[in-house]
Amino acid sequence: MSGAEKIDVTVTEIVAVNELVTRFKFERTDGGLLPTFSGGAHTVVEMKDGAITRMNPYSLMSDPMDQSAYTISVRRDDEGRGGSLFMHNNVSVGDKMVISYPVNLFSLDLRAKKQLFIAGGIGITPFLSQIKQMERLGGAWELHYACRNAALGSYVDELLSAHPYEAHVYYDDEKQAIALEELLNGQPVGTHVYVCGPKGMINWVRATTEKLGWPREAVHYEEFLAPQPGKPFEVKLAVSNKVIQVGEDESLLEAMERSGVDAPYLCRGGACGQCETRVIDYSGNFIHRDHWLEDDEHASGEKIMPCVSRFEGKTLVLDR
Amino acid sequence: MTIQFNEETFRDDYTFKNSDWAIQRFPFPFHEDSYMYSVNMEQHRGGPEGSIYEKRFDVDEHYVAEMRDRAMVLADDPLRCQSLPHMTLAGWDLLELIMVSKSEDYPDLFELHRDGDQWRWVNKPLGIDDTFTFLDETTLPYGPMEYITRQAQGDFCVLDQRDDNLWMDAGTVTTQADWSLDFDIGMNFFEWHAPVPLAHEKGIFVRALKFLLNIQQGSPARRLNWTMTVNPLLDTSPENYHKWGIQKTTITPDNIGQKQHLRVELQTFFRLPRSNALVFPIRCYLCNFDDMMTMPKWGRRLHRVIRDLPEELATYKGFIDNRPMMLDYLAKFDDGLPTSPGIWPDKDSEPPLQA
Ligand code: HEM
Ligand code: FES
DSSP, X not given: OOSSOEEEEEEEEEEEOSSSEEEEEEEETTSXXXXXXXXXXXXXXXXXXXXXXXXXXXXXXXXXXXXXXXXXXXXXXXXXXXXXXXXXXXXXXXXEEEEEOOBOSSOOOTTOSEEEEEEEGGGGHHHHHHHHHHHHHOOEEEEEEEESOGGGOTTHXXXXXXXXXXXEEEEGGGTOOOOHHHHHHTXXXXXXXXXXXXXXXXXXXXXXHHHTXXXXXXXXXXXXOOOOOOOOEEEEETTTTEEEEEOTTSOHHHHHHHTTOOOOOSSSSSSSOTTOEEEEEEEEEEEOOOSSSOHHHHHHTSEEOTTTOEEEEEEEEEOO | OOOOXXXXXXXXXXXXXXXXXXXXXXXXXXXXXXXXXXXXXEEOSOOSTTSTTSSSSOOOTTHHHHHHHHHHHHHHOGGGEEEOGGGHHHHHHHHHHHHHHHHHHOTTTEEEEEETTEEEEEETTTTEEEEEETTOGGGSSSOHHHHHHTTSSSEEEEEEEETTEEEEEEEEOSSOBSOOHHHHTTOBHHHHTTTOSSTTTTTHHHHHHHHHHTOOTXXXXXXXXXXXXXXXXXXXXGGGHHHHGGGGGGOOTTTHHHHEEEEEXXXXXXXXTTTOOEEEEEEEEEEEHXXXXXXXXXXXHHHHHHHHSOHHHHHHTTOTTXXXXXXXXXXXXXXXXXXOSSSSOOTTTSOOOOO
């Protein structure tokens, strides 16, 4: 079986945080305790959407030491393929769902003298559990959190009242922006930077830290990609000896699973590398969207990450 | 089942011995008649009843004596147990993993009572009954990793995971096959594996690391490794090579069956939840040649493996000089009959040794 271990849970609370973001609380259906986890971990939530099983990763935002429940926050994506819409529209309190054991691709470097968190929008969620971990264990941290406006600033009030000295909030609509260079230059030696948010923000922080000579190991980022819809395409799976159709609203990975092929995966968001698949033959263009492969690997036409990447063209043959 | 703990030593007079039960469950490491390094990892989710695979942390008749031996090694050389400052949380993770596993798997020997952060731990074989506050180091006599690994058989490496690599940043290592924690502390996966022959060229370590980085909570893994040890010594460390290296020359055709031991390591891998570190317990099992030869399949197979092992491996594992004498002994237990696949002794189906 692919992916992390599963847990049967029941939805015990749904809270609208604002116009776009809704929070879900999960407790174990058998009444037992959930595993503890490390700040920054995510869980993969399975959604039975008609004939399709969608599995989306969401950062755990609850206290890592709290084994009674997990919480996640889901931002509605009206253009996406429907994972977040399903959570918003089809999930009710009392529903039974299946989630994965926690997996952490964005863990804290515990050697750091100080943790500097930079969040954009819904990218705040992994930091919520990391902050709880820091508070529990002690250690210096600081948060700089950019959101569109006060109405859409998820958890801003909670953060500012609980951590008036550590948390700093910036509203785009009020033309407030993080003074990144100054911020970075003012940090003590041994600080690690963590960024989670839109792609532009991640690139900005990575480029700025590089320019300022920060060690690569001291800069951490996480961006989960939701698979995007696209034109349907056909794939030949050489090992399983199957020809499958990838529909407009499903990912290549989901199409393989629907056809009964046990393909490896972990994050389903282009970040972990587990689903990497060798291309045997192709004629057409890849639409690579992952963060895993290097640029030259994308260009080589030899590999694809089926959880987020697609294909347009005549022939695609995979070693799966 | 209650375990009868042996009164025995792993030094000086070497009174270590295996009961019939221990011989039958000895993890013979060869699943075929030849051996080469490979990425031989599988899930660690139990195994046949009574086998060393059944429990998360196997406890056997040597438990009490092994813990006594560890205490002696640590008293002589405190650097056998080290934990860099950022690894304390991983130490608590390990303490929890072992306490929970042992109390669930051996309820007659170990008890864990938890009331929030107030924990009471009862270890009956070692006569321990301690109450402490979880995550508060001042309430334990040692750091959390040292405290619990003084009560668990086998060595423990605790690896920090960062920059797509594993770092040996903590451990308790007193029963090792000729490597040193004090030397390796702070190294990464490729650095500490540098002395191993042939495996780098075969790409084994690149693939093994990729596998390890992806081990997740709730999905532990395991593999077997092996070497040879003269006399039932647990502490074959570089630090003490001057004491045990010389013993390799004491082997004679008359005493080899008793003195020469196959040393097998059950290596397991667990993701630790709060720290996201990885723990690598290395559990050592010893069995002398005479005892192993009571299983006809193992006799036939061990002869063939040792005979055909590449010279680089026999040298690295430190028995190249004694190999001819081993083969003289082992040849007597190989009648040329085929062996069944797999590591299990298959005592009921394998034919006895043909004269
Ligand atoms: C994180 C877990 C691991 C740790 C801490 C570890 C540590 C070590 C150490 C300290 C040595 C001795 C090197 C020396 O001579 O100084 C060793 C040897 C070796 N390791 Fe690992 N190792 C780990 C995982 C693995 C895995 C997954 C493989 C899989 C193939 C592997 C394969 C080997 C081999 C083949 C040797 C040579 C052993 C012999 O021939 O006796 N190791 N390891
Ligand atoms: S499943 Fe993680 S990159 Fe595809």
